[in-house]
Amino acid sequence: MITQTSYLIEPIGFVRSALSRLEDAPMQGDEGAPDAWLELTPEAAPGLAGIAAGDALIVLTWLHLADRAVVQVHPRGDESRPLAGVFATRSPSRPNPVGLHRVTVLAVEPGRLHVAPLEALDGTPLVDIKPYVPDFDAQTGVRVGWYETRSNR
Amino acid sequence: MITQTSYLIEPIGFVRSALSRLEDAPMQGDEGAPDAWLELTPEAAPGLAGIAAGDALIVLTWLHLADRAVVQVHPRGDESRPLAGVFATRSPSRPNPVGLHRVTVLAVEPGRLHVAPLEALDGTPLVDIKPYVPDFDAQTGVRVGWYETRSNR
Numbered sequence: 164m165i166t167q168t169s170y171l172i173e174p175i176g177f178v179r180s181a182l183s184r185l186e187d188a189p190m191q192g193d194e195g196a197p198d199a200w201l202e203l204t205p206e207a208a209p210g211l212a213g214i215a216a217g218d219a220l221i222v223l224t225w226l227h228l229a230d231r232a233v234v235q236v237h238p239r240g241d242e243s244r245p246l247a248g249v250f251a252t253r254s255p256s257r258p259n260p261v262g263l264h265r266v267t268v269l270a271v272e273p274g275r276l277h278v279a280p281l282e283a284l285d286g287t288p289l290v291d292i293k294p295y296v297p298d299f300d301a302q303t304g305v306r307v308g309w310y311e312t313r314s315n316r
Numbered sequence: 317m318i319t320q321t322s323y324l325i326e327p328i329g330f331v332r333s334a335l336s337r338l339e340d341a342p343m344q345g346d347e348g349a350p351d352a353w354l355e356l357t358p359e360a361a362p363g364l365a366g367i368a369a370g371d372a373l374i375v376l377t378w379l380h381l382a383d384r385a386v387v388q389v390h391p392r393g394d395e396s397r398p399l400a401g402v403f404a405t406r407s408p409s410r411p412n413p414v415g416l417h418r419v420t421v422l423a424v425e426p427g428r429l430h431v432a433p434l435e436a437l438d439g440t441p442l443v444d445i446k447p448y449v450p451d452f453d454a455q456t457g458v459r460v461g462w463y464e465t466r467s468n469r
Contacts, residue, residue, distance in 0.1 A: 293416060
C-alpha cells in the first residue's frame with residue numbers, strides 16, 4: 164500500500180476570543196478559560212446543522228504558535244519533573260500541534276458557535292468539531308500518568 | 317493578524333492492524349474493534365517516553381480514505397435520519413478527516429505501542445497521541461445529540 168507522506172489541513176474557521184496573548188492562556192479549558200466564538204468559513208458552515216445550545220463538543224484546533232520540532236518536554240513546564248515524550252503529555256509543542264478541547268455550546272448563530280470554556284488564542288485555526296459522546300470518549304478508572312487526579316465535573 | 321491558510325500534517329507513524337478493508341471496520345472502537353499497533357517514525361519515537369502499559373490514550377489519525385467534500389450526512393449512514401452537519405456527527409467524511417480514538421495501552425516496545433480497541437484500518441496515518449485525562453476530556457450529564465445513550469464503561 165502506498166501512503167502519502169503528508170496531508171494538508173484547510174481550516175474550517177477560526178477562534179474569536181478575548182485571549183490574545185500566549186502568556187494569558189491557561190493550560191487547559193478547565194483552568195480559568197473564557198468563552199469564545201467558533202467562526203466557520205462559508206464552505207464549512209453547513210456542517211454546523213444539528214448543533215444546539217447545551218451540546219457537548221470536542222473542538223480540534225491547530226496550535227499555530229507551537230514548536231513542531233519538540234518531542235520531549237518537562238510536563239506542564241515544570242523543570243523539576245523529568246523529561247517526558249510529548250505523546251505522554253498535553254504540551255502544545257509536538258510534531259502535529261492539534262489542540263483538543265472539550266466545550267459546551269452556549270449559543271448557535273448562522274455560521275458560528277458560542278462555546279465555553281476554550282483556552283485557545285484569538286485567531287487559532289479550527290481543524291474539526293465533533294459531538295462529545297461519553298460512550299466513545301469517556302473512560303473510568305484510568306491511569307492518569309503525569310496529571311494530578313481532581314474531581315470530575 | 318495574518319493567518320496562514322493551510323497547514324501540513326506530517327504523520328508521526330502508521331496504524332498496523334488486521335483491519336484492511338473499510339467494509340470490515342466498525343464505526344467506533346467500542347463496537348467490536350480489534351487491537352492494533354501504533355508504529356512511530358524514528359523522528360517521533362522519542363515522544364513515547366513515559367507511556368506505559370495500562371495508560372489511557374487519545375489517538376488522532378488522518379482518515380485518508382474519507383471524502384473531504386462532505387459537509388452534511390445521514391447520521392451513521394441511516395437514510396431514515398435527516399441530514400445533519402458533519403460537525404454534529406462522528407462521520408469520517410468531513411473537511412479535515414481527523415479520527416479521534418480512545419484506546420488503552422496493552423504493551424510498549426521500542427518505537428511502537430500495542431493498543432486496543434482501534435477501528436482504524438491498517439496503514440492509517442497517525443497525527444498525534446495524547447494522554448486521556450478525565451478532568452479535561454470527560455464530562456457528565458451531557459446532551460448526546462444524534463447518538464443513543466448506552467451505559468458508560
